[in-house]
Amino acid sequence: MYDFDVEMPTSVAEAVAALSQEDAQALGGGQTLIPTLKQRLASPSVLVSLNGIAEMKGVCIGEDGQLCVGGATSHAVVAKDAAAHFAGLAELASHIGDPAVRNRGTIGGSLANNDPSACYPAAALGSGATIVTNARSIAADDFFQGMFTTALDEGEIITEVRFPIPQAANYQKFLQPASRFALVGVFVAKFADGVRVAVTGASNDGVFRWTEAETALGSDFSAGAVDGLTVSGDDMISDLHGTGAYRAHLVGVMTKRAVAAAG
Amino acid sequence: MAQVSMTVNGKAASGDVEGRTLLSSFLRDTLELTGTHVGCDTSQCGACVVHVNGEAVKACTMLAAEAAGAEVTTIEAMANADGSLSTIQQAFQDHHGLQCGFCTPGMVMSAAALLKDNPTPTETEIREYLEGNICRCTGYHNIVKAIMAASGQDVSSIAAE
Known part of the structure; x- marks a missing residue:
């Protein structure tokens, strides 16, 4: 790693001020950023750790009935504390990486990084979550803008993620066993006014909604409703772990499994 | 600095x-x-x-x-105050949960974290918890067996020798 300074602000306001320095970079749990720094793929002058900010940690139910998760909340805490309210989200969090990674990695870090194979983007987009930052609220539909690209401005921090709680939801991940990321992952959520289906791991553009499946499942929420629907593998990730066509096939399979598991 | x-x-x-x-x-x-x-x-x-x-x-x-x-x-x-091995460490020795020993510190620390939250884990729960701990010698069976034994459970039915 190139050397850098580390700052440990204790409030969002302090963190925002620290991030206004030249070449400053926010540090969530570091489970992606620290390996990236080790490979010298990034060279910030200052890392601003968000892990000492108490107001950005924890899970609660807001006045509007939505599940609020602080941006610096670890996957392990979401897995435990969201279980009673939004089991599909807690289950997803409980299978990210491994136990030690889940104790450090954070929801804000995952969403801000927008790895095309990460799990949380599927949950946020599949639930129609709202990403709250120090400056504004961003709908998940507007937040994800392609591989490793989001609507966040320079120095903007995800302080909270608000999830509408679905009637039923499930996430199915076809594991890439070496990395523990999703080769393909599908998050399905059924709401009173419709169904949302979000796919991660498959597209070169990162997480996306499978609208044809949403329409079909909206009128018939059963695995069979997806029969005959296909997505094109032309723009999907092709690598040594699987071709685009293979991933496209998995999208259908994992959607069906998620619907069946959601009940 | x-x-x-x-x-x-x-x-x-x-x-x-x-x-x-x-x-x-x-x-x-x-x-x-x-x-x-x-x-x-x-x-x-x-x-x-x-x-x-x-x-x-x-x-x-x-x-x-x-x-x-x-x-x-x-x-x-992790050892006891008198220097003797802790329950988990002793179980690793008793059940041959290590060969070269390189991964063992991490295995013991992960095992301790697991047993703190889940005092009597199933074999499946142990294997899932050790997802992020890699051992190139043992094939894991004896590590799993050691952790089950450390939790006070009968290990006679665990698959591998």
Whole structure:
């Protein structure tokens, strides 16, 4: 790693001020950023750790009935504390990486990084979550803008993620066993006014909604409703772990499994 | 360089670190606690697992500066006060849960974290919990058996010898 300074602000306001320095970079749990720094793929002058900010940690139910998760909340805490309210989200969090990674990695870090194979983007987009930052609220539909690209401005921090709680939801991940990321992952959520289906791991553009499946499942929420629907593998990730066509096939399979598991 | 202070194995510890100094480096190079192993240095292998405020973390993927004020526990503090092996360590010896021993510190620290939250895990739960701890010698069966035994469960039905 190139050397850098580390700052440990204790409030969002302090963190925002620290991030206004030249070449400053926010540090969530570091489970992606620290390996990236080790490979010298990034060279910030200052890392601003968000892990000492108490107001950005924890899970609660807001006045509007939505599940609020602080941006610096670890996957392990979401897995435990969201279980009673939004089991599909807690289950997803409980299978990210491994136990030690889940104790450090954070929801804000995952969403801000927008790895095309990460799990949380599927949950946020599949639930129609709202990403709250120090400056504004961003709908998940507007937040994800392609591989490793989001609507966040320079120095903007995800302080909270608000999830509408679905009637039923499930996430199915076809594991890439070496990395523990999703080769393909599908998050399905059924709401009173419709169904949302979000796919991660498959597209070169990162997480996306499978609208044809949403329409079909909206009128018939059963695995069979997806029969005959296909997505094109032309723009999907092709690598040594699987071709685009293979991933496209998995999208259908994992959607069906998620619907069946959601009940 | 900046001064960082934390509690390591119940004792106050401090030292000068760079921003980029990893917790694993601080433990091994500054405090000379070399029981915490660094295998892959990419947060895959789990040889560097320590407890920070009671939670298992990979010390190679946490900055020392972020552990300021924390309670850190390493493999050096796992033995009993009289120097005898802890229940988990003794079970690893009894059930041949190690061969070369490189992964063992991380395995023991992960096992301790698991048993703290789940005192009688199933075989499946143990195997899932060890997802982030890689062993290239044992094939895992005897590690799983050792952890089951350490939790006081009957291990006679565990598959492998």
